[in-house]
Amino acid sequence: MLLIRCPWCGEREETEFRYGGQAHIATPRSDVDDASWARFLFHRDNPAGPFAERWVHIHGCRRWFHIVRDTLTHDITRSYLPSESPEDAG
Protein backbone atom coordinates (compact mmCIF):
# COMPACT_ATOMS: atom_id res chain seq x y z
CA MET A 1 0.00 0.00 0.00
CA LEU A 2 1.39 3.39 -1.00
CA LEU A 3 0.88 6.52 1.06
CA ILE A 4 0.38 9.22 -1.57
CA ARG A 5 0.43 12.96 -0.89
CA CYS A 6 -2.40 14.72 -2.71
CA PRO A 7 -1.13 18.30 -3.22
CA TRP A 8 -4.49 19.55 -1.89
CA CYS A 9 -5.64 17.06 0.78
CA GLY A 10 -2.33 15.73 2.12
CA GLU A 11 -1.26 12.13 2.66
CA ARG A 12 -3.87 9.48 1.93
CA GLU A 13 -3.90 5.76 1.28
CA GLU A 14 -3.47 4.50 -2.26
CA THR A 15 -7.04 3.10 -2.34
CA GLU A 16 -8.39 6.68 -2.54
CA PHE A 17 -6.57 7.23 -5.85
CA ARG A 18 -6.59 6.01 -9.44
CA TYR A 19 -3.54 5.81 -11.65
CA GLY A 20 -3.35 7.92 -14.82
CA GLY A 21 -0.14 6.77 -16.52
CA GLN A 22 2.93 8.73 -17.55
CA ALA A 23 2.82 12.49 -16.94
CA HIS A 24 3.91 15.33 -19.21
CA ILE A 25 2.80 13.73 -22.50
CA ALA A 26 1.95 16.60 -24.84
CA THR A 27 -0.88 16.08 -27.31
CA PRO A 28 0.57 16.58 -30.82
CA ARG A 29 -1.10 18.67 -33.51
CA SER A 30 -3.82 16.72 -35.29
CA ASP A 31 -1.97 16.94 -38.64
CA VAL A 32 1.12 14.95 -37.57
CA ASP A 33 1.93 11.74 -39.45
CA ASP A 34 0.54 8.38 -38.36
CA ALA A 35 3.79 7.26 -36.76
CA SER A 36 3.91 10.33 -34.49
CA TRP A 37 0.24 9.94 -33.58
CA ALA A 38 0.77 6.25 -32.78
CA ARG A 39 3.76 7.16 -30.62
CA PHE A 40 1.59 9.64 -28.72
CA LEU A 41 -1.23 7.14 -28.23
CA PHE A 42 0.63 3.96 -27.43
CA HIS A 43 4.28 4.51 -26.53
CA ARG A 44 5.19 5.16 -22.90
CA ASP A 45 8.48 5.16 -21.03
CA ASN A 46 9.07 2.25 -18.69
CA PRO A 47 12.06 3.26 -16.57
CA ALA A 48 13.56 1.28 -13.71
CA GLY A 49 13.80 4.29 -11.41
CA PRO A 50 12.15 7.70 -10.98
CA PHE A 51 9.00 8.09 -13.10
CA ALA A 52 6.70 11.12 -13.33
CA GLU A 53 3.11 9.90 -13.40
CA ARG A 54 -0.45 11.17 -13.16
CA TRP A 55 -2.83 10.25 -10.36
CA VAL A 56 -6.35 11.39 -9.52
CA HIS A 57 -7.70 11.65 -5.97
CA ILE A 58 -10.87 9.96 -7.11
CA HIS A 59 -12.43 9.29 -3.68
CA GLY A 60 -11.20 12.61 -2.22
CA CYS A 61 -11.07 16.02 -3.87
CA ARG A 62 -11.27 14.43 -7.38
CA ARG A 63 -8.35 16.53 -8.64
CA TRP A 64 -5.55 15.32 -10.93
CA PHE A 65 -1.93 15.80 -9.91
CA HIS A 66 1.53 14.39 -10.56
CA ILE A 67 4.01 12.47 -8.48
CA VAL A 68 7.54 11.24 -9.11
CA ARG A 69 7.68 7.60 -8.00
CA ASP A 70 10.68 5.30 -8.12
CA THR A 71 9.44 2.17 -9.90
CA LEU A 72 12.05 0.02 -8.16
CA THR A 73 11.52 1.14 -4.55
CA HIS A 74 8.07 2.86 -4.67
CA ASP A 75 9.69 5.89 -3.00
CA ILE A 76 7.66 8.97 -3.87
CA THR A 77 10.00 11.94 -4.00
CA ARG A 78 7.65 14.63 -5.32
CA SER A 79 3.97 15.49 -5.45
CA TYR A 80 3.01 18.52 -7.51
CA LEU A 81 0.30 20.30 -9.45
CA PRO A 82 -0.27 19.54 -13.15
CA SER A 83 0.72 23.14 -13.91
CA GLU A 84 4.19 22.55 -12.47
CA SER A 85 7.16 20.71 -13.95
CA PRO A 86 8.87 17.94 -11.94
CA GLU A 87 11.98 20.14 -11.65
CA ASP A 88 10.37 23.12 -9.89
CA ALA A 89 8.19 21.02 -7.57
CA GLY A 90 9.41 20.73 -3.99
Added chain:
Amino acid sequence: MADSEGMAVRLQSLPQATQVGFRVTLASQMSAANALGIPALPGVNRFIGAGGLLVLWLGPDEWLLIAPDGMVEWESRLRNAIGADQGAVVDVSANRVGFELSGPAARDVLASCCALDLHPRAFGPGGCGQTLIAKAQVILAQTDLETYRILVRPSFANYVAAWLEDGVAGVQGHAKADL
Protein backbone atom coordinates in the same frame (compact mmCIF):
# COMPACT_ATOMS: atom_id res chain seq x y z
CA MET B 1 -31.16 1.42 13.01
CA ALA B 2 -30.62 0.42 16.61
CA ASP B 3 -29.39 3.15 18.89
CA SER B 4 -27.13 1.92 21.62
CA GLU B 5 -27.89 4.06 24.68
CA GLY B 6 -25.33 4.28 27.46
CA MET B 7 -22.70 2.47 25.44
CA ALA B 8 -19.19 3.60 24.54
CA VAL B 9 -20.46 4.53 21.10
CA ARG B 10 -23.76 5.34 19.46
CA LEU B 11 -24.71 5.28 15.79
CA GLN B 12 -27.80 7.07 14.53
CA SER B 13 -29.09 8.28 11.20
CA LEU B 14 -29.56 12.02 10.80
CA PRO B 15 -32.66 13.70 9.43
CA GLN B 16 -32.83 14.75 5.79
CA ALA B 17 -30.96 18.01 5.15
CA THR B 18 -30.68 20.60 2.41
CA GLN B 19 -27.29 20.25 0.70
CA VAL B 20 -25.85 22.73 -1.76
CA GLY B 21 -22.55 22.11 -3.53
CA PHE B 22 -20.70 25.12 -4.83
CA ARG B 23 -17.51 25.88 -6.69
CA VAL B 24 -16.29 29.45 -6.66
CA THR B 25 -13.34 31.46 -7.97
CA LEU B 26 -10.96 33.15 -5.54
CA ALA B 27 -12.51 36.51 -6.48
CA SER B 28 -15.98 35.56 -5.20
CA GLN B 29 -15.09 33.46 -2.15
CA MET B 30 -15.48 36.41 0.21
CA SER B 31 -18.96 37.15 -1.17
CA ALA B 32 -19.95 33.53 -0.62
CA ALA B 33 -18.66 33.64 2.96
CA ASN B 34 -20.56 36.89 3.61
CA ALA B 35 -23.78 35.35 2.32
CA LEU B 36 -23.25 32.39 4.67
CA GLY B 37 -22.50 34.67 7.65
CA ILE B 38 -18.98 33.32 8.22
CA PRO B 39 -15.69 35.28 8.22
CA ALA B 40 -14.19 33.17 5.42
CA LEU B 41 -14.81 29.88 3.67
CA PRO B 42 -13.13 27.02 5.56
CA GLY B 43 -9.63 26.01 4.46
CA VAL B 44 -8.18 22.65 3.48
CA ASN B 45 -9.71 19.67 5.32
CA ARG B 46 -11.79 21.96 7.57
CA PHE B 47 -15.45 22.80 8.04
CA ILE B 48 -17.27 25.64 9.82
CA GLY B 49 -20.55 25.36 11.70
CA ALA B 50 -22.48 28.61 12.18
CA GLY B 51 -26.12 29.54 12.64
CA GLY B 52 -27.44 26.03 12.00
CA LEU B 53 -25.34 25.70 8.84
CA LEU B 54 -22.32 23.54 8.11
CA VAL B 55 -19.88 24.58 5.38
CA LEU B 56 -17.39 21.87 4.42
CA TRP B 57 -14.23 22.13 2.32
CA LEU B 58 -14.34 19.52 -0.47
CA GLY B 59 -11.57 20.65 -2.81
CA PRO B 60 -9.38 23.63 -3.76
CA ASP B 61 -12.35 25.64 -5.10
CA GLU B 62 -15.26 23.52 -3.88
CA TRP B 63 -17.42 23.48 -0.75
CA LEU B 64 -20.63 21.84 0.49
CA LEU B 65 -23.30 23.69 2.47
CA ILE B 66 -25.55 21.65 4.77
CA ALA B 67 -28.65 23.49 5.97
CA PRO B 68 -31.83 22.36 7.72
CA ASP B 69 -34.27 20.44 5.52
CA GLY B 70 -36.40 22.61 3.27
CA MET B 71 -34.08 25.63 3.15
CA VAL B 72 -33.87 25.38 -0.62
CA GLU B 73 -33.44 29.16 -0.92
CA TRP B 74 -29.74 28.71 -0.15
CA GLU B 75 -29.14 27.65 -3.74
CA SER B 76 -30.30 30.98 -5.17
CA ARG B 77 -28.81 32.98 -2.28
CA LEU B 78 -25.38 31.53 -2.97
CA ARG B 79 -25.75 31.88 -6.71
CA ASN B 80 -26.60 35.57 -6.33
CA ALA B 81 -23.67 36.11 -3.96
CA ILE B 82 -21.14 34.32 -6.16
CA GLY B 83 -22.19 35.74 -9.52
CA ALA B 84 -23.07 33.80 -12.65
CA ASP B 85 -19.56 33.85 -14.15
CA GLN B 86 -17.65 33.22 -10.90
CA GLY B 87 -18.73 29.71 -10.01
CA ALA B 88 -21.42 27.05 -9.97
CA VAL B 89 -24.09 26.28 -7.38
CA VAL B 90 -26.11 23.05 -7.37
CA ASP B 91 -28.72 21.70 -4.96
CA VAL B 92 -27.46 18.19 -4.13
CA SER B 93 -29.82 17.47 -1.22
CA ALA B 94 -30.66 13.98 -2.48
CA ASN B 95 -27.01 13.12 -3.07
CA ARG B 96 -26.15 11.94 0.43
CA VAL B 97 -27.69 10.75 3.68
CA GLY B 98 -26.11 11.36 7.07
CA PHE B 99 -25.06 9.26 10.04
CA GLU B 100 -23.71 10.42 13.37
CA LEU B 101 -21.28 8.29 15.32
CA SER B 102 -20.65 9.51 18.85
CA GLY B 103 -19.08 8.40 22.11
CA PRO B 104 -15.64 7.78 23.58
CA ALA B 105 -15.10 4.80 21.25
CA ALA B 106 -16.27 6.50 18.05
CA ARG B 107 -12.72 6.85 16.74
CA ASP B 108 -12.04 3.16 17.42
CA VAL B 109 -15.13 2.21 15.39
CA LEU B 110 -13.94 4.34 12.47
CA ALA B 111 -10.47 2.82 12.74
CA SER B 112 -12.06 -0.54 11.90
CA CYS B 113 -13.20 0.58 8.45
CA CYS B 114 -11.61 3.94 7.51
CA ALA B 115 -7.93 4.58 6.77
CA LEU B 116 -8.03 8.35 7.29
CA ASP B 117 -5.70 9.37 10.14
CA LEU B 118 -8.13 10.54 12.84
CA HIS B 119 -5.55 10.78 15.62
CA PRO B 120 -5.77 14.20 17.35
CA ARG B 121 -2.32 15.12 15.99
CA ALA B 122 -3.72 14.87 12.44
CA PHE B 123 -7.47 15.49 12.80
CA GLY B 124 -9.90 16.81 15.40
CA PRO B 125 -13.05 18.88 15.87
CA GLY B 126 -13.56 21.08 12.81
CA GLY B 127 -11.77 18.60 10.57
CA CYS B 128 -13.40 17.06 7.52
CA GLY B 129 -12.33 14.95 4.61
CA GLN B 130 -13.54 12.89 1.70
CA THR B 131 -12.35 9.33 2.08
CA LEU B 132 -13.48 5.70 2.08
CA ILE B 133 -15.38 3.65 4.66
CA ALA B 134 -14.58 0.12 3.54
CA LYS B 135 -15.13 0.57 -0.21
CA ALA B 136 -17.73 3.36 -0.13
CA GLN B 137 -16.87 7.04 -0.61
CA VAL B 138 -17.92 9.27 2.28
CA ILE B 139 -17.56 12.80 3.57
CA LEU B 140 -16.41 12.61 7.19
CA ALA B 141 -16.59 15.57 9.58
CA GLN B 142 -15.63 15.62 13.26
CA THR B 143 -18.14 17.89 15.02
CA ASP B 144 -16.75 17.59 18.56
CA LEU B 145 -14.18 15.56 20.51
CA GLU B 146 -16.22 12.35 20.34
CA THR B 147 -18.66 12.92 17.48
CA TYR B 148 -18.33 12.29 13.76
CA ARG B 149 -20.79 13.02 10.98
CA ILE B 150 -20.69 10.70 7.99
CA LEU B 151 -22.32 11.60 4.67
CA VAL B 152 -22.78 8.77 2.19
CA ARG B 153 -24.61 8.28 -1.08
CA PRO B 154 -27.99 6.65 -0.37
CA SER B 155 -27.28 3.47 -2.32
CA PHE B 156 -24.22 2.84 -0.11
CA ALA B 157 -25.94 3.78 3.16
CA ASN B 158 -26.85 0.24 4.24
CA TYR B 159 -23.38 -0.96 3.35
CA VAL B 160 -21.69 1.77 5.41
CA ALA B 161 -24.12 1.30 8.30
CA ALA B 162 -23.35 -2.43 8.33
CA TRP B 163 -19.62 -1.71 8.57
CA LEU B 164 -20.14 0.85 11.35
CA GLU B 165 -22.50 -1.44 13.27
CA ASP B 166 -19.93 -4.21 13.00
CA GLY B 167 -17.33 -1.82 14.43
CA VAL B 168 -19.73 -0.83 17.22
CA ALA B 169 -20.32 -4.50 18.08
CA GLY B 170 -16.56 -5.05 18.17
CA VAL B 171 -15.98 -2.12 20.53
CA GLN B 172 -18.84 -3.22 22.80
CA GLY B 173 -17.49 -6.77 22.78
CA HIS B 174 -14.19 -5.42 24.07
CA ALA B 175 -15.99 -3.28 26.66
CA LYS B 176 -17.83 -6.34 28.00
CA ALA B 177 -14.61 -8.35 28.06
CA ASP B 178 -12.98 -5.64 30.19
CA LEU B 179 -15.61 -5.93 32.98
